[in-house]
Amino acid sequence: MPDKDKQPGQGEAEFTPEMNPPDRDLPAPEGELVQGGGFLRRFLDTPADNTVKTVIVALGLCLVASMVVSAAAVSLRPLQEKNAALDKQVNILQVAGLYEDGTDVAEAFEQFEPHVLKLETGEFADGENVEGQLLDPLTFDDRAAAEDLTLSAPLDDDPASIGRQANYVTVYLLRNADGSLDKVVLPVYGYGLWSTLYGFMAIEEDGNTIYGLQFYEHAETPGLGAEVDNPRWKALWRGKELRTEDGAGELAITVAKTPPQGQEYFVDALSGATLTSRGVDNLVRFWMSERGFEPFLERVRAGDI
């Protein structure tokens, strides 16, 4: 109950400056130094709606946020690179038919024999030193090589729309227990409708029969161009042949709406994604031509590998 007889202030402790500190929201009178305050104190004492204070706080927040994002990007990069390498290995295993759920990727991948291939000659260039760069099949970066001016050349006639072509690429051999060749896995890439599609083509030991084609990176439209990932479409590639006359003839493999030649060289284009299909046709025909892997495939067909 309030004491009705008490006058206001009566019987209450008298306020002293210590008990009643200056209002934080009120700036100190001009020219007056706030007790114990430096720049920070004066800044904190500035009203919250002060424009300069708002800008400084916003800039500070931006700086801190950008530092956090940069630190996260830098610290996560090794993990991202490791995952990208793992994803590529899974794709190489898948295109060669060696991947099932639960497969130990690192262990299964050891079955492959990687080589750096000189495209022009179809010869392996492992351990060679080109323009001061050691061609190590375990570390060679195909994508970086395609942009490296000393390891690549510009393309005038460029059906795969890749701009430059690396002179060297990494290929993966799979051997049978007796050491004979089982399959070769070759990197292929080229432009679809919206994006560059990166993938691998596995070819059987005859150097002419396709075992599989699979893309591990692209940005085509889900449900349309991205149907290149549909297992049913990928299955169409198995057993198709690159060239006529068991490899000795002309390059015949074609992705189209209607078969221009025999069924053995024909893959049905994706419906509703003719442009992506045309991109796949272009890139496959480019990489399997004399400017791509044909010199190497000739050696495979000759049993030299």
Ligand SMILES: Cc1cc2nc3c(=O)[nH]c(=O)nc-3n(C[C@H](O)[C@H](O)[C@H](O)COP(=O)(O)O)c2cc1C
């Ligand atoms: C939003 C949108 C996304 C599309 N994405 C693709 C695509 O990824 N690949 C493709 O070939 N066509 C794509 N198309 C369709 C093409 O524009 C074109 O119509 C189609 O390639 C023709 O194929 P069709 O002759 O089999 O119908 C897209 C169309 C739209 C409107």
